[in-house]
Amino acid sequence: MSEEQAGKPLPAAVAAAWERVERARHPQRPYPMDLIGRIFTDFSEIHGDRRFGDDEAVACGMARLAMPGGTTQEVLVIGIRKGGTTKEKVRRNFGMPNPEGYRKALRSMKLAEKFNRPVIAIIDVTAAYPGIGAEERGQGEAIARNLLEMSRLKVPTISVITGEGGSGGALGLAVADRVLILESAVYSVIPPEGAAAIMWRDAGQKQFAAAALRITAPEVADLGCVDGIVPEPAGGIYTDPEAGAIVLGDTIRRHLAELQAMPLDQLIATRRNKFRNLAQFYTETPPQPRQTSPEEASSRV
Amino acid sequence: MSWFKRENADLTSAPAPEGEDAERRVRTDGLWVKCLGCRQAIWKADLEANLNVCPKCGYHFGMDAQERVASLLEPGYELVDQGLRSTDPLNFTDIKPYKLRLEQGRRQTGLDDAILNAVGDLGPIPVVLSVMEYAFAGGSMGAVVGETIARAVDRSLAGRKPLIIVTASGGARMQEGIVSLLQMAKISSGLAQMDDKRIPYICVLTHPTYGGVTASFAMLGDLNVAEPGALIGFAGPRVIEQTIRQKLPEGFQRSEFLLEKGFLDAVMSRKELKQYLIRALEFMQVPA
Ligand SMILES: [Zn+2]
Numbered sequence: 080m081s082e083e084q085a086g087k088p089l090p091a092a093v094a095a096a097w098e099r100v101e102r103a104r105h106p107q108r109p110y111p112m113d114l115i116g117r118i119f120t121d122f123s124e125i126h127g128d129r130r131f132g133d134d135e136a137v138a139c140g141m142a143r144l145a146m147p148g149g150t151t152q153e154v155l156v157i158g159i160r161k162g163g164t165t166k167e168k169v170r171r172n173f174g175m176p177n178p179e180g181y182r183k184a185l186r187s188m189k190l191a192e193k194f195n196r197p198v199i200a201i202i203d204v205t206a207a208y209p210g211i212g213a214e215e216r217g218q219g220e221a222i223a224r225n226l227l228e229m230s231r232l233k234v235p236t237i238s239v240i241t242g243e244g245g246s247g248g249a250l251g252l253a254v255a256d257r258v259l260i261l262e263s264a265v266y267s268v269i270p271p272e273g274a275a276a277i278m279w280r281d282a283g284q285k286q287f288a289a290a291a292l293r294i295t296a297p298e299v300a301d302l303g304c305v306d307g308i309v310p311e312p313a314g315g316i317y318t319d320p321e322a323g324a325i326v327l328g329d330t331i332r333r334h335l336a337e338l339q340a341m342p343l344d345q346l347i348a349t350r351r352n353k354f355r356n357l358a359q360f361y362t363e364t365p366p367q368p369r370q371t372s373p374e375e376a377s378s379r380v
Numbered sequence: 381m382s383w384f385k386r387e388n389a390d391l392t393s394a395p396a397p398e399g400e401d402a403e404r405r406v407r408t409d410g411l412w413v414k415c416l417g418c419r420q421a422i423w424k425a426d427l428e429a430n431l432n433v434c435p436k437c438g439y440h441f442g443m444d445a446q447e448r449v450a451s452l453l454e455p456g457y458e459l460v461d462q463g464l465r466s467t468d469p470l471n472f473t474d475i476k477p478y479k480l481r482l483e484q485g486r487r488q489t490g491l492d493d494a495i496l497n498a499v500g501d502l503g504p505i506p507v508v509l510s511v512m513e514y515a516f517a518g519g520s521m522g523a524v525v526g527e528t529i530a531r532a533v534d535r536s537l538a539g540r541k542p543l544i545i546v547t548a549s550g551g552a553r554m555q556e557g558i559v560s561l562l563q564m565a566k567i568s569s570g571l572a573q574m575d576d577k578r579i580p581y582i583c584v585l586t587h588p589t590y591g592g593v594t595a596s597f598a599m600l601g602d603l604n605v606a607e608p609g610a611l612i613g614f615a616g617p618r619v620i621e622q623t624i625r626q627k628l629p630e631g632f633q634r635s636e637f638l639l640e641k642g643f644l645d646a647v648m649s650r651k652e653l654k655q656y657l658i659r660a661l662e663f664m665q666v667p668a
Contacts, residue, residue, distance in 0.1 A: 207595075209615030209623050214633060217643050219594030219614035223568060227600055230569035231576065246552075246561060247595040247614070254565045268552050268561040268592075273619075278474040278554060292557045293470050302469060304558045354569040355530060358562040360469035360523040 089286055096290035100271060102263035103242050107317035109324070110174075111158035111201035111241055112138060117324035118331065119144055119156055125187050127179075131216060134180030136160055136172045136208075139187035144199075146332055154335075155191035157184050157200040157252060175208035178221035181251050185225050188232055197235040197335055200252040203242030205270065207251065222251035229254035230351060235338035237331055239309065240264045241316075256350050257334045258304075260296045261327070262311040266304065267294035303357050307334075404442040404587055405515070415439055431650045440607050440650060442587065444489070445496040445513040448546055452654055453509060457500025461531045464524045465492050469559050478555040485516040493517075493524035494549070497532050502544065503658040505665075508535045511546040514588075519549035521593055522556035526563025529597065533570035542580040542661050547598045550616075551591015564596035571600050580664035582657060585612050585635070585644070603645040603660055605653070606635035 115122060119142035127133040142156040161174030191198050207218055236255035244266030260266055271289035276282045296308045309330050316323035338346060412421045417439025431451055432441040449457065472478040486492060494516035498509045510532040512519045536543040552560040574581050583601035587610035594614050606612060613633040621628060631637050635647045648656050
């Protein structure tokens, strides 16, 4: 535990949640391009969004996946690039995409759709970049467009969260037939630090925020917000990236084979119904007559 | 007496704008209101008669969901899809239990959550209308808001009726964690079906509209129309300032800024809004 509060041990559940966050962000954790390199062959990159520029935090490319029975499947692969060295991190904007990244991804997905190639997105993203240029060029619109278009893309789609699943930044690539998450990855509406600062008004409460938000893979799966957990080697995928990549690759193959066996109409209807019906946490009561107290009513304009 | 309680802002999920401009609620002290735009005292009845727009300078005060519905639909409309309440899926507590915050929101707004659906006529055109309520938990979107808007989409699809959504939201409701994030996908996937079937959807963006709402249905209308001076963005201004460590330009994330950058079809004053919507829906009427 690197950041215990001075002298006060964290409650076990809080410490466990924070350990997951540290694993998800572990510097030796294989990044998406590392996993892509181990799972796919012949990766050939596609650059640019055809509108403004090329976002180097998002890589898109044509690749091949060896399938059982000796066949080879052409696929479109999307991977977040966080960068390893400091120089590389800056170049990749620490893996925080601008609108161009989401638009490049969408353009690539439409290309895949045109030529009937499945789409595999490997996601490890802290957040979509919060910057002036990102706002000027419509970060919200870019993510929104991806959500809409991915929901009706006419090819099988698989998204895997391999480290950080950072809110809209991740969801913008994760409206897929199968949304998978690595065992020690996290998927969250806000980073624990941000939640602590805003909701606890104390950034020092990040461990408590991490626990309260239920962002670990098993918790997110329990809430029905992902379709499956991909096991990692004992001790975390960074202890044996090759073994981890083999398990992930086999998992992708298995899901892809299932999806390819479905007729297109059924594939899209199933995807649509999944997103329509997930995360339903409400009770339904018969409509009550609206009650507004006279005091409230009079103080409103 | 200020009926707006500061605690409302605690639930605003995406970091929302700060200061008095963040809350364009009419603060009244008796019969007079001080305008946040021109600082002049306005006769409260004049403000009410003018759709909560300052008769002197045109400043747009906030409008609650019920008032908004009444301002757009002809008398005889029906409020629908009510009675949904959050189950607090994370059993969440930060400095206060989420359940208490929900209770507070219900007490203060008379609504079950930050959303109100209605069906009725917009001028001569039957529509489905879904209006967000900023006074309930900062208009944040959790499972109830997501489901209620999804039901509005379902109604539009079933009846081939145009959908109008009026946004006012800090974004996803953090107290519902990942559940709130997935509501973005739920609604956007419904809007894709509307698009496939050529059923009109218009989004009216009001102050403020941020985070997961901007990054989903607020930016997906056939037309996206905003009220003047509304703050609209993905990331909140404070988050951006902290990230880039510089001051934001004047007018940043205002409706007029988004119009200039090409992300809005129009900025419409509240008085002109209804006519604009009717005109647009007439354009969009296509033979089934
Ligand atoms: Zn004024």
